[in-house]
Amino acid sequence: MMRRPFFFTGTGTDIGKTHVLCALLNARRAAGHQTRVLKPVASGFDPDALSATDTIRLLRANGQALNAQAVQAMTPWRFKAAISPDMAARLEQRDLRLAPLVNWCLDHLDPAGPTLIEGAGGVMSPIAEDGLNLDLIRELDARPVLVTGNYLGTISHTLTALRALDGRCTVIINAMAPGPVSAAQTADTIMRHAPRAGVVVFDPASPDALLDILDQA
Numbered sequence: 001m002m003r004r005p006f007f008f009t010g011t012g013t014d015i016g017k018t019h020v021l022c023a024l025l026n027a028r029r030a031a032g033h034q035t036r037v038l039k040p041v042a043s044g045f046d047p048d049a050l051s052a053t054d055t056i057r058l059l060r061a062n063g064q065a066l067n068a069q070a071v072q073a074m075t076p077w078r079f080k081a082a083i084s085p086d087m088a089a090r091l092e093q094r095d096l097r098l099a100p101l102v103n104w105c106l107d108h109l110d111p112a113g114p115t116l117i118e119g120a121g122g123v124m125s126p127i128a129e130d131g132l133n134l135d136l137i138r139e140l141d142a143r144p145v146l147v148t149g150n151y152l153g154t155i156s157h158t159l160t161a162l163r164a165l166d167g168r169c170t171v172i173i174n175a176m177a178p179g180p181v182s183a184a185q186t187a188d189t190i191m192r193h194a195p196r197a198g199v200v201v202f203d204p205a206s207p208d209a210l211l212d213i214l215d216q217a
Contacts, residue, residue: 005105005115006214007142009133011157012122016174016202017147018054021118022061023207024214029063031211036110037062039075039118040101041127044082058118076104086126098131102139114214117142123161134164144169145213146197150179150186158190167196170213174202 010017021037028035037058045053055075056066064070071078077096079088089096109115119125119133123146127133137144146169148158154173162169171190175183187199203209 003109003111003114005109005117005140005142006145007117007119007133007137007140008145008147009119009123009137009161010121010147011149011154011161013125015122015147015149016176017118018057019176020147020172020174020202020210021116022057023202023204024116024210025058025061027207027211028214029061031208034113035062036108036113036115037074037118038105038108038115039120040105041077041079041085041096041120042075043079043085043088043120045075045078045080047080054118077101084126085120086129089129096128098128098135098139101128101131101136105136105140123164137165146171147174149173150175150181150183151177152180154179154186155189155193159193162190162194162197167194169197171197171199172202172210172213173199 008017008021025035025037039055039058042055050056055071059066059070079085079092081088081091085096105117120127123133125133127136144165146161148154148171150173158171173183173187183201187201191199
């Protein structure tokens with residue numbers, strides 16, 4: 001029986017999904033584990049600044065080759081404009097539909113271990129002309145992992161996203177900068193209002209703690 005994939009999404013864009021996912025991939029590689037990681041869609045993809053793209057960052061963290069073939073294998077739908085993928089696809093006069101994304105992801109799941117999929121933008125952001133990240137999560141029957149921050153307003157943003165995800169989710173608080181309260185206080189408040197969610201505070205000094213997320217096999 002195929003294992004359910006993990007789908008990394010966020011409360012918004014630039015919240016640190018790739019940063020957290022790279023830390024998890026590095027930790028798994030240090031522990032001697034191979035990981036299947038997919039980022040099917042990327043907008044803001046500049047081939048002239050390839051090393052700065054999220055796809056290359058993920059490949060590097062996963063110990064994979066950094067070449068055109070590896071980029072295509074991880075991210076087959078790439079768009080230059082740094083806007084939602086559906087809008088970026090229209091600018092390039094390309095068709096981006098949910099069904100091909102779903103089928104491609106299903107075809108590339110690892111039958112032997114966890115597959116980690118990174119979305120594009122926030123949980124309610126369009127990832128195709130006819131679907132949101134949320135729709136892709138549901139079509140794949142994926143386990144959502146929601147990355148959020150520790151800024152003023154994050155509790156509302158996180159609880160709103162959790163409501164869309166039916167509350168069953170792992171939340172990672174990426175405390176990139178000092179917030180108005182500690183990340184632990186933010187975590188306590190989120191858990192009080194969303195008791196079905198598991199909340200982890202990401203500590204860059206202890207990335208191994210992220211490995212526990214994948215125990216939900």
